[in-house]
Amino acid sequence: MSLNLFNTIGIGVAFSPNLEANLNEASRLSIYLNSKLVLIHVGEPSEEKSNKFKSLLKPYTEQGLQFEIVFKSGKPVDVILQTIEDSQIDLLLLGALKREKFVNFYLGSIARKITREAKCSILLLTHASINREICEHIVVNGLDEKQTEQTVTSAIYMAHKFGSKSLTIVEEISKQKLSIKVEDDVTLRKSNIEKAKLKRVEEERISAILKNIPESYKTNLKIKSQPIFGTSGYSIGHYTEVVRADLLVMNAPKKLTLWDRIFPHDIEYILTELPSDVLIVR
């Protein structure tokens, strides 16, 4: 069985210092995944601009890269969201910004808005570079949601395509799931029994998902599952940072309300502190 999750990959391009790195990253990815690349430029079309893009993509077109350039004027967010629908983009690449003097990455306001509203999967790049870096370790969430199956499948698909060595499925056991509060030795013992039970349930769920994934994708890939105790959606980023993984794959957030913006949780936290490249699967 061959599976192609991402037929069309999109990337927003502007003439910034990062342009070359971003284009290299996007082209490499498109070749890995056998996808068509769509460059989205916000602005008037011009011969000069297309030539510039084409010359940068030349080394990849020689390797068989298919690409298309879309020029459109308007507000960047609207243009990109519109193009995603028009060109049937499955995966959009967005570059993260690096904070001065600090090691952590964050998303600009435009990128954040797109992340929230886009209907396709999104890959947030922290280390866009001209030369390829190997993606050795992938972390993926194993949340108890319907979407998780697709997310884990995508992660294993990516791992297979990248030739990654290991993949960790993280189940977050949040405080809310534990009904017993630890207060003394007795409740401590009970709570640990409950945790062990929860862990077994989670593991069963994960192994059920793994069963449906083609064997060929799983060869040469070390898959393990790791329960963590933390806040759902946030601590997985912390974990990715601790184990120095190269890519974090996550479920797309459910519809966000105003309330969620004021009191950020889940993915909003990850967007302010990107631990690595992040793939949000929709």
Next chain:
Amino acid sequence: MSSKNNIALFFKSLPKNIFSGFVVSLIALPLGLGLAMASEAPPIAGIIAAVVGGIMVSILGGSNVTITGPGNGLVGVLLIAISTLGLESAYAAIICSGVLLLIFGFLRMGKLADFFPNSAIQGMLAAIGLIILGKQFHIMVANKIKFENPEPVDYLLEIPNAIINLFHLENTGLLYAALAGIVSLFIMVFYSKIRNKYLQLVPAPMWIVMLSIGLSYYYELILGLPQPIADDYMVSGIPTANQIISELPSINFSKINSLPFWLSVVSLTLIASIESLLSIKAVDKLDVDKRRSNVNKDLKALGLATVFSGFLGGLNVVTVIARSSVNVNNGGSNRSANFFHAFFLVLFIVLFSSQLTRIPLPALMAILVYTGYKLANPNQLGRILRVGKEQLIIFFVTLFTTLLVGLIQGILAGIIATFILHVLINKSFKLFVKNLLKPNVLMYREHDNNENYFISVKHFCSFLNFYKLKERINAIPEHLDVIVDFSMCEFVDDTVMENLSNYQDLFHKKGGHFEIIGLDMHDSKTRHPFALKRMLPVPNIIKKSLTRRQNSLEIFAEDFALRYSAKKNEKLSFLEPFEYFKTKTLNFSNNHLLDEKSGAKVFDLEYSEGEGIVQETIKSTLFYLNLNVNIPEFTLDKEGFLEKAYSFAGYSDINIDKHPDFSKRFYLLGKNSHQIKQFFSNELVHFFESNPYYHVESNGKSLLIFSKERVASLKEIKALLYFGKQLRDLIDD
């Protein structure tokens, strides 16, 4: 463990708990009377709080070896409540604060105490100490003064005058009153210095009570004179047991709509919960079985007890540290000790209520002056300064605001000062504001052979968000291994460091391991282990000069090819298996002499017994040696020397056959008497008989030898080394 087993264990430990409850009641009686009078409540109010607390919390509570009753910390607040609201409304405030405490328990507010920075709490306790000391000092020296609007500071400023007045006292009644106070203060101060078995059987406060009642009878029965102390300096108004039950106080809820009423309620609740939570935490450290207390269950029980106590005319019920640690030291092992403490108090009131009026007030107040002094002990300034200069600022801000404005304002000022200093030290306000609400703690079990718990902390970790880290750590059984990683954390404060150090001890004692990593990149201003740490690499070099004893130890070490190190060492877990240290807190060791050939060590050790006002810090010189062979566990002492320390350990003296002289002179204890009897061969018995007395203890694999509960001189160290080495040679053969 089956429940049947538990019941058997309970009955087996009952005699020890009854005894311990009795000893505690000896302290609780004078303290209860004194604390109530210091709050300007009727003296019996303190006893009622202790009795109600002892009975209810022992039945409903969630801690194990704590004692409950009227607390020191509340004196200041109760004083204000009673003077502004009047006694009848103050009872209403006490009842309301009990209800509030009960609600705290149901809302699981046990973590409340974690939000207070250490230095602010110390500042608050010191202020409370000064409030108690300032007011009671005057009564102690028979110098009752009245201010229009009494402020705690006025009383403190008046102390020099009170001392001058002492030399002009012409009224003999007052003179005797002052004399009783000062003698009592001397008893309190010097009691702990005299380590005599018989003297220490009765706690110091009870000596004061017994001596003063005895003196009063001496005047009445033998001299046939009226007692010499002025009448208004005697304890008065102790009702009989019947009166307490039949004449319940009237309680006035009419002020329930006023602001001062609720200010009092909030202060009472706040201080009662802080005092209780801190005490429970400290007492858990002393618990021989290292059990975890259920603080929320305890808060509920304390709240309910406070409500009942208020209705019966008693004060707030809190967990008290000094009485609890006396309980642990005397072998209290479960909640029944608290119950029996209450039981004996009832017995005292039923049998001796008329005798209690023979106690002079100054004598009782001397106990409180000493308590206040212990709370505001100037020694702690040095300790705080060692953690960091900024801690001293927090301490004084809290101290002065509490003294000059009020308790709630004081603790708030302390919190704000701590926060401002943290911002200034980090030169960043953003670090705190941006990350305060973020879930900064991640925990998971590592996938390797030993399945460590790994906890990583991000951003910052201070008193503001320590509860998140604490919650995670609390969910780990203490016999497992934990690693806490701060390498992603930009700032760690002293409150966190101290709390983690407590966890380290706890895990150690329960067989686990608690390690802190990732602080190599952090800088701290002082070398104290609790100093706050900020990520910034600046090396620190401090060279200390040596004392004279240290210099001579250094020369001695060179002479005898030993290795000497004056450095402080806090890794003392190797001493924990020894019976002698089971109920003691190990602080640090220094001045190490190491014989590299045999591995024998001689060093000074600082450890402490008890907590709160009964805490005594002891420094002693010890000989420690790892043995090549396994020997039975035993302790050997001069007959009657330290036996008090072991009488509750459940062992009895083992007599060696055919050596009646040895058995008479030495006190030998151990679990496996058969093995011990075999082990004590003729040569070994002769060795002990022909050498000076030492306390010798074996934990099976290593030996611990020392002679006195103080630091040894160079000569004594030489003798100790020689004795230890000879004993080792004998055992190895």
